[in-house]
Amino acid sequence: MNVLVTGGAGFMGSAVVRQLEADGHAVRVLDLLTYAGFAAHLAGTGAELVVGDVCDPDVVQRALQGMDAVVHMAAETHVERSLVDAKPFVRTNIEGTRVVLEACRDVSIQLIHVSTDEVFGSTDAGGFVEDAPHLPGNPYAASKAAAEGLVRVWERCYGVRARTVRCVNNYGPRQHAEKAVAGWIRLGLAGQPLRVHGAGQAVRDWLHVEDFARAMGRIVQFEGERSVFHLAARCHRTNLEMAERIAVLTGAPGVELVADRRGQDARYALEDEGTRADLGWAPQVALDDGLRALIALER
Numbered sequence: 001m002n003v004l005v006t007g008g009a010g011f012m013g014s015a016v017v018r019q020l021e022a023d024g025h026a027v028r029v030l031d032l033l034t035y036a037g038f039a040a041h042l043a044g045t046g047a048e049l050v051v052g053d054v055c056d057p058d059v060v061q062r063a064l065q066g067m068d069a070v071v072h073m074a075a076e077t078h079v080e081r082s083l084v085d086a087k088p089f090v091r092t093n094i095e096g097t098r099v100v101l102e103a104c105r106d107v108s109i110q111l112i113h114v115s116t117d118e119v120f121g122s123t124d125a126g127g128f129v130e131d132a133p134h135l136p137g138n139p140y141a142a143s144k145a146a147a148e149g150l151v152r153v154w155e156r157c158y159g160v161r162a163r164t165v166r167c168v169n170n171y172g173p174r175q176h177a178e179k180a181v182a183g184w185i186r187l188g189l190a191g192q193p194l195r196v197h198g199a200g201q202a203v204r205d206w207l208h209v210e211d212f213a214r215a216m217g218r219i220v221q222f223e224g225e226r227s228v229f230h231l232a233a234r235c236h237r238t239n240l241e242m243a244e245r246i247a248v249l250t251g252a253p254g255v256e257l258v259a260d261r262r263g264q265d266a267r268y269a270l271e272d273e274g275t276r277a278d279l280g281w282a283p284q285v286a287l288d289d290g291l292r293a294l295i296a297l298e299r
């Protein structure tokens with residue numbers, strides 16, 4: 001297949017590009033190369049890079065020409081930035097998704113929309129099922145929930161062939177240092193204490209980006225009924241546990257607690273039984289192995 005990956009020069013997008021190529025697909029990337037996107041992330045791949053904005057209908061229409069499917073990942077993704085200025089999040093994540101949906105409707109190709117566990121907000125126990133109500137807790141999550149709403153409506157009202165993928169926190173190669181794990185590894189290797197928000201009791205589920213990409217490879221080829229996929233690692237850790245482990249692995253002097261993040265959600269979790277069964281997928285990278293390999297890469 002010919003697959004367009006929006007945001008393919010970012011962290012997760014560049015892993016998906018590699019997986020799709022390994023699966024035999026030809027890949028084109030549409031990416032604006034914002035502060036979070038790098039052409040170098042595509043080094044060694046055969047992907048064609050189109051530098052452009054997902055909010056520009058002409059750019060998106062041209063990028064879709066000759067494609068069989070689009071994996072839509074272009075987004076503003078850092079929660080803390082969204083708390084300072086939500087505007088780019090509303091623009092790229094919501095308006096950008098509307099533009100992609102319109103373009104998919106015009107040419108009738110399949111859309112795989114990448115969303116997040118954050119749309120549901122927090123849960124004390126268990127995981128959110130696919131049709132649980134959305135209760136986003138920060139501007140980033142709200143923009144992703146709104147984008148999901150648009151995808152659902154364009155499916156219902158205009159017959160766009162769409163599937164939605166929600167996944168938990170990813171970590172792995174090429175992640176921007178503003179994100180927790182990548183930032184902690186940098187600090188640890190620089191011999192500095194790892195900064196953790198609040199008491200570090202927020203709980204996240206950690207999936208290696210190559211496991212995410214393997215699942216995306218299967219979703220692109222999936223011909224069954226499922227329209228919403230939940231990709232979870234079942235590997236929950238408090239931020240404090242995660243930082244303390246990275247401190248040990250990097251030889252950092254320890255962890256430093258700093259002011260809590262505004263609107264911090266206590267725990268994210270997805271119920272993923274159906275997705276695993278339908279895709280025949282499960283994560284392969286154990287957290288400690290993934291962290292050790294990543295630290296070795298960054299040294």
Ligand SMILES: NC(=O)c1ccc[n+]([C@@H]2O[C@H](COP(=O)([O-])OP(=O)(O)OC[C@H]3O[C@@H](n4cnc5c(N)ncnc54)[C@H](O)[C@@H]3O)[C@@H](O)[C@H]2O)c1
Pocket residue numbers: 006007008009010011012013030031032033034035036037038052053054055072073074075076077078092096114115116117144166167168169170171176
């Ligand atoms: N990182 C996670 O743990 C996580 C978890 C769940 C879901 N997601 C979702 O996965 C997707 C990818 O996340 P990531 O962590 O790789 O993000 P990232 O910030 O590393 O990459 C985003 C990419 O989108 C590009 N981009 C931004 N605005 C654009 C625009 N207007 N036009 C074209 N390209 C633009 C950037 O240049 C960058 O290459 C996002 O949709 C995100 O919401 C991420």
